[in-house]
Amino acid sequence: MRPLRKTCLVENNTSILPAVQSLLPQLGREDTAAIVTHLPRLKARLAHLSAAMPGMQHSIAIKTNPHAQLLRTLVEFGYGLEAASIEEVRRAKAAGCPVNQIIFDSPVKTRHEIAEVAYEKGMLVNVNTLAELKRFPSDATCILGIRINPQVHAGSPEMFDVSKNESKFGVPISQQSDLIQAALNYPVNALHIHSGSQMQNLDAQKEALIGLREVAIAINTQSPGKINTLDIGGGLPSEPLQAQTKMSIYGAMVQEVFRGTSFKLVTEFGQWVHAPAGFAISAIEYVVRPDRVFIHLGADFFMRDAYTRARPFPLAVVSAEGVLRQGEERPFDIAGPLCFAGDYLAHKKNLPGDLEENDLLIVDETGANTYALWSRHCSRTVPSYWAWDGNSIVKWSERQTIGF
Ligand SMILES: Cc1ncc(COP(=O)(O)O)c(C=O)c1O
Known part of the structure; x- marks a missing residue:
């Protein structure tokens, strides 16, 4: 202790x-x-995140701490919000979050929920399965993304490991040809991964990031510019304020993997931002x-x-x-x-x-x-x-x- x-x-x-x-x-x-x-700790944490991953959209996971005033504060500081349910989407809007900084990631969106967000211009809505794509109107104005299961073992504890082969989250990256075809057939402009919470193994996460990049490039080879946004999720364990080395290392890794590409990068950190705050x-x-x-x-x-x-x-x-x-x-x-x-x-x-x-x-x-x-x-x-x-x-x- x-x-x-x-x-x-x-x-x-x-x-x-x-x-x-x-x-x-x-x-x-x-x-x-x-x-x-x-608040001083929260500010310090956010500043470190933005410095470690410059030029990216950081939408903080609401599920980690949904207090209404805290959400308003994050928005005032210029950060977006990631919603795991339609209720969280509504909380994000009530907190004044610009729609184009909100990400909607529920794995079980109903048709009604999809109707509620489909015309939210610029909201990133990530589908969890290819079947979900069929529920979106072809003229939807939200940014449609597909969640990919990167099938890596980033060292998350069992309960938070969402990247196992049998995970309920995302389309397995091994089904790459189905993924590419779906992205080409539907108005999909984004891809998403979240490998799991409390990741211990950043080398495995690097593999996941490279996999994400390669699928995006494969889609864009067939349809140039189709994928323009990559959401790399959250998942970094908390670390002391005095030595925020993990985030620095991870930030450098993300920049290295995407160097030379023009994708807009988006993150969804929860625990790393909030724990010490x-x-x-x-x-x-x-x-x-x-x-x-x-x-x-x-x-x-x-x-x-x-x-x-x-x-x-x-x-x-x-x-x-x-x-x-x-x-x-x-x-x-x-x-x-x-x-x-x-x-x-x-x-x-x-x-x-x-x-x-x-x-x-x-x-x-x-x-x-x-x-x-x-x-x-x-x-x-x-x-x-x-x-x-x-x-x-x-x-x-x-x-x-x-x-x-
Ligand atoms: C899709 C998604 N994004 C982001 C997060 C936030 O993860 P963390 O708190 O580990 O950063 C979670 C956590 O469960 C998640 O499921």
Whole structure:
């Protein structure tokens, strides 16, 4: 475990302690937990993405964090949005995203949904199967793309690996002649891949990018200029703000693969952008000696972590007055509030041994795939949502009940 205080005290420009100290006096009796977006970190992340992959359209995956104000913020910063459902398309439009910066990627679009987007001029709509192409009118004004399964093994964990041969996502690249024929027969102008989330193997991803480029060139050889847009998806795992080497390496790789071509390149990152740009705090409700604390965020907020494997979130504890606990550390199990045995954020994590009831646990780097996956289990309300701009903290949304 990386103790949080090393990041938050040493790194002044990304410290979260001032944000926590501004937040605490504003919390009400019901606010046993709160969720925060850290805007300076978000800006830093986006700036690094744009520098690593210049001249490309970056549409950030809504599914990673769909908070309405966060989407508006991304749009204000000049970024597009990638939608995995028609509901997300509507969220993107409500956030003010220009239609030509929206990508629609649902694998199961209905005829009604297709009718809703077909004449959205410039929206990139990627079909998941060749059968889906038949549902689009021949005079559609959206940009029609075909999702290709690159059939590489980019090292994503099993649950997030969408490029296996039997994947439900995209047309297998091995069916190249069908793909080329379909692109020639329909008003297709784009191709898309997303090899999987948390890719570990960039060499395999390079193969996928080369495959994508070669299919596009093969189509354009028969019909010059037919494919003009290539969407390379997202999939890079998060990495620390202090050393964003993976994105630099990946950016250089993408530029190398497409050097000398004139395709418009589009990306759809989620986790890499959002993960470090948020944190959460929870009251420590009970301290059960010798080694267990109970908090107010469990499998409802940390859904993936409780049900699969917990991410190594940096942790710290402050007193109710916002003073960092610095006592000698010892291992604790961190139990959530839900009524089932697996509801733990983590086991055997070092926390300061002098922590007490009413202290607050700070869980850092929770910006991705947490709030977005909020679970109704046990009907607990969703915590209030805040944003820190480096100087002050503002409330983006109230604590809320989810309708059933
Ligand atoms: C089609 C598509 N694009 C982009 C993403 C974002 O992926 P990541 O958060 O790994 O960057 C996903 C994630 O599931 C996806 O399915």
